[in-house]
Every structure is written in structure tokens, then in C-alpha cells.
Amino acid sequence: MGRRLAQRHSGRSTTEAMQGSTSIPRSRGSIPEAPSWMSSDRESVLLSNSPVKNFTYSQIPTSSTTGISPNSPLSIDRICSAALQPTENRNEGHTMLYVDSLLCTPLEKERLEHRPALEEIAAGGVGCVTVTVGFWEDATESMDQIVRWQHMAEDNSDLVEIAYTADDIERIAQSGRCAILLGFQNVAFLQGRLGYVELFARMGTRVGQLTYNIQSDIGGSCYEPHDSGLSRYGKYVVREMNRCGMVVDLSHVGNTTTIDAIRHSAEPVAITHSNPAELAPHPRNKPSEVLDALKDNGGVIGLSVYRNIVGEYTTAERWSELVAWTVDRIGIDHVGIGTDFDQTGGKAYLEWMRQGRWAREVQYGAGSKGNAGPQPRLGWFDDPSQFPNAETCLRDRGFVDAEVAKIMGGNWLEFYRRTFKKL
Known part of the structure; x- marks a missing residue:
């Protein structure tokens, strides 16, 4: 299972910490320019010269939910110098950038009537979200x-x-608002036309998922009994997306097609909303070999809080354990958050999302016949207003400021800076 961080004993429970964090108004403020923690060379900020290889927090109580022993070792690559922790990322000031790499809420539908959903984003201090512009829509x-x-x-x-652009994200977030990135959870808008990649990139599309739940002319989905792999046309599409600065998203893509796309891509790719299958077995989640390939490619995964794909990791303590496991597996620079929140969509939207126009029979997506409708929330991270709770649970898990800042949004910002292109 690899290393797991024990909770640091702070004299208050995770629940108490979250209740405190959500009751205090938070504003984003400014974002530091080129902070040292954005460097991919972690050795420059670690206590690498220390002769001690593992630390043991003998006074930390055993967690009933994680099962971590009080004497569980903490590896040295989790212990950073306190002098290198940016004080502006403390709860009092909240200048940390929060990024959600996948929001499923159909905010465009009623325009002014969805203000409450937008206000939830603002209340959570979220500085950037990638929205779902479409699934099955043609050009x-x-x-x-x-x-x-x-x-x-x-x-x-x-x-x-x-x-x-990444500069747009920083500017908008610094103004106290949320930057919206236009993304599609399927590239059905191409209609087999390679030239439409550039057309939609010029219209502002920044993220495109190669497939959504069914086989397409691009490749296989995560639910196909046999994954065809990336098609010849799909290879052209991936390279054209690279050229045009459109992020290749592999969240709902089959594992064979995912590996093919990673190998064929000239740029880092994204898995915007998924979890490690080794911890939460589900067709929508990614096996370790895919996570390893993502790391080698320089990509980022957005870990999700969608009920159907978190498995048993539903509490704040368990979810932070899932985060820690993923960081241990692929490194701190490759992990972010992609909630997959749907704040307002409802049953009809869910049916369109899962079924589109391609089947008469009911499709269940990540659910099942006995678990078909909208899912209950986790109770601690239910909508964007509760983003501070994610920060709190990461701190309680033992991540230091620099690491929390990367997971909460810094990694995605750096990823966007590397992959977006101006045409």
C-alpha cells in the first residue's frame, strides 16, 4: 500500500477544524508570483541532508477510520522546513489558489437563475473551474x-x-472572482473533422475528453468490454490538440486508449476527475500503470469526491488518505482536485449525460440499476463552498503548506501554463 501519513495531533478533531474553517468568511487575495514551491525539484526544499530517514509521531492517536498506527513512520519527503512554508497560505489570509479541474454543473442553462450555484463557488474561494460545456452535442x-x-x-x-491562458486565471483569481475554463467531456463536436480542433480552440475550448462512456472514432471508453485503443484518427486528434493548446483529458477513457494517448501525446495530458483503482475499484478509476504513465508524461490527475467512484473513502480522513496514497505513488507535482460536482443538473440532465442519443435502454454510467439516480453527498465536501474543508483535511493528514498549495490548485495552474497555447 505504500506510505500513509498519520494525522498530526493538533488538539482538535477534523470535524472541529472544518466547522471552524467554514464559519469564517474567506477571500482569495493575491497569488504569489513564481513561488519556490512550484519547482518540480523537490529536493531543494526537503531536509535531504538529515541522517534520519523516517520520523515517528508516537503521540499521534490511532485513527479509527484510517487504521493508522500511532507509530506509523513518516518519510522524510513529507517533512519540509518550517521556514519554507508560505505564511500567506495560512487560514487567516487564504491567498491560496483553489482549482477544480472538473465541474459538471450546467450553469449556462438559466443564466441569471443559477446565481446560488455561482455564489457557492465564490463562497468557497474557488479561483478556477473547468466547466462541462457539452457531452454529445455536434459542432x-x-x-x-x-x-x-x-x-x-x-x-x-x-x-x-x-x-x-494561465495569466488570465491568475488575473481573474486576484480580482476575487472565479476563472472559467471551457471544457468538453467528449469531442463529438469534431464530427470526424480534424480541422475543428483548431476552430474550437480559437473559440476558447481549453479541455477536450477523448471519449465519454462509449466507443467512438477516437478510441475506447472505460465501459467498453474490449478497448480498441487509440485509432489512427485519434492519434491525429491528439497531436492536433497538442498543437492548438487544447488539453487531452482521459478521465472516462478506456485504459488501453489512455496509455496509447499518453504515449502518443507530445504534451502533458490530464485525468481531470478520477481516482486510483487500486484503492477504489471501478471502471471509471485508473489502475496504477496508468497513473505511472501519467507521471512519466508530466500530467496531473484531479482526485474526485463523486460518491460512485470514491469507494470507501467517503469521510474527510479517508479521502485525505486516498490523496496521500496517490501522492506517494506518483509524486506531489501530479495531484490536484477534480470534484465532478453537479450542483443543479437534476435527473433529466443526468439522463442526457449518460445516454445522449445513442441508446434506447437506460444507461447508468458510474451507477447501476439499483443505484441509478443522483448520488448522496459525502457530507463534508458537497459543493464548491466547502473547498476550504479539503484544505483542512490535507493539513490534518500532515501535508505542509507548500504541498497543500500544490494539491489545491498550484499543480493545475502550472499544468495549464505548460499546455495552453495562444493561436
């Missing part, structure tokens, strides 16, 4: 969707603005 329908999102952003410009 014309997808352009209509982009227009709706543009109108939504204009109507709510006090809270959000569409971003096209």
Missing part, C-alpha cells in the same frame, strides 16, 4: 453551448470570467 450545438456560457459569464461578470 453546431456545441457552438450554441459556447455562446450560452459566454452570455452566462457576461451576466455574472462580478463573480466569473472566461479564461483562455
Whole structure:
């Protein structure tokens, strides 16, 4: 299972810490420029010269939910110099950038009527979200969707603005608003036309998932009984997305197609909303060989809190254990958050998402016949307003400021800076 961080004993429970964090208004403030913790060379900030290889917190009580022993060792690569912890990332000031790499809420639908959902994003201090512009829509329908999102952003410009570059994200977040990245959970909008990659990139699309739940002309999905792998056309699409600065997202993509895409991509790729299958077995989650390939590619995974794919890791303590396991497996620079929140969609939206126009029979997606509808929330991280709870649980797990800042948003910002291109 690898190393697991024991909770640091702070004299208060995780629940108490979260209750305190959610009751205090938080504002984003400014984001430090080129902070040292964004460096991929972690050895420069670790106590690598210490002769002690493992630390034991003998006074830390055993957690009933994680099963971690009080004498569980903490490896040296978790213990950073206190002098290198950015004080501006402390709870009092909250200048840390929060990024959600996948939001499923259809905010474009009612324009002004969805203000409560936008206000949840603002209340959580979230500085950037990748939204779901579409699933099954063809090119014309997808352009209509982009227009709706543009109108939504204009109507709510006090809270959000569409971003096209990493610099846009920083500027918008520094203004106290949320940067919106336009993303699609399927590239059905291409309609087999390679030239549409650049067209949609120029219209602002920054993220494209290669497949969504079924086989396509690109490759296989995570639910196919036989994954075809990346097609010849799919290889052209991946390289064209690389050229145009459109992120290749592999969250719902089959494992064979995912490995093919990672190997074929000239740029880092993303898994925007998934979890490690070794901890939470599910077709939507990624096996360790995929996570290892993602690391070698320089990509990032957004760990999800969607009920159907978190397995038994539903509490704050257990979910932070899942995060720690993933960090231990692929490194701190490759892990972020992709909640997969749907704040307002409801049953009809869920049915469109899962079934589209391609089947008469009911499709259950990540659910099942006995578990078909919208899922109950986890109780501690239920919508964007509770993003501070994720920060709190990471700190309680033992991550230091620099590491928390990377997981909460810094890794995604650096990833976007490397992959977005101006055409």
C-alpha cells in the first residue's frame, strides 16, 4: 500500500477544524508570483541532508477510520522546513489558489437563475473551474453551448470570467472572482473533422475528453468490454490538440486508449476527475500503470469526491488518505482536485449525460440499476463552498503548506501554463 501519513495531533478533531474553517468568511487575495514551491525539484526544499530517514509521531492517536498506527513512520519527503512554508497560505489570509479541474454543473442553462450555484463557488474561494460545456452535442450545438456560457459569464461578470491562458486565471483569481475554463467531456463536436480542433480552440475550448462512456472514432471508453485503443484518427486528434493548446483529458477513457494517448501525446495530458483503482475499484478509476504513465508524461490527475467512484473513502480522513496514497505513488507535482460536482443538473440532465442519443435502454454510467439516480453527498465536501474543508483535511493528514498549495490548485495552474497555447 505504500506510505500513509498519520494525522498530526493538533488538539482538535477534523470535524472541529472544518466547522471552524467554514464559519469564517474567506477571500482569495493575491497569488504569489513564481513561488519556490512550484519547482518540480523537490529536493531543494526537503531536509535531504538529515541522517534520519523516517520520523515517528508516537503521540499521534490511532485513527479509527484510517487504521493508522500511532507509530506509523513518516518519510522524510513529507517533512519540509518550517521556514519554507508560505505564511500567506495560512487560514487567516487564504491567498491560496483553489482549482477544480472538473465541474459538471450546467450553469449556462438559466443564466441569471443559477446565481446560488455561482455564489457557492465564490463562497468557497474557488479561483478556477473547468466547466462541462457539452457531452454529445455536434459542432453546431456545441457552438450554441459556447455562446450560452459566454452570455452566462457576461451576466455574472462580478463573480466569473472566461479564461483562455494561465495569466488570465491568475488575473481573474486576484480580482476575487472565479476563472472559467471551457471544457468538453467528449469531442463529438469534431464530427470526424480534424480541422475543428483548431476552430474550437480559437473559440476558447481549453479541455477536450477523448471519449465519454462509449466507443467512438477516437478510441475506447472505460465501459467498453474490449478497448480498441487509440485509432489512427485519434492519434491525429491528439497531436492536433497538442498543437492548438487544447488539453487531452482521459478521465472516462478506456485504459488501453489512455496509455496509447499518453504515449502518443507530445504534451502533458490530464485525468481531470478520477481516482486510483487500486484503492477504489471501478471502471471509471485508473489502475496504477496508468497513473505511472501519467507521471512519466508530466500530467496531473484531479482526485474526485463523486460518491460512485470514491469507494470507501467517503469521510474527510479517508479521502485525505486516498490523496496521500496517490501522492506517494506518483509524486506531489501530479495531484490536484477534480470534484465532478453537479450542483443543479437534476435527473433529466443526468439522463442526457449518460445516454445522449445513442441508446434506447437506460444507461447508468458510474451507477447501476439499483443505484441509478443522483448520488448522496459525502457530507463534508458537497459543493464548491466547502473547498476550504479539503484544505483542512490535507493539513490534518500532515501535508505542509507548500504541498497543500500544490494539491489545491498550484499543480493545475502550472499544468495549464505548460499546455495552453495562444493561436
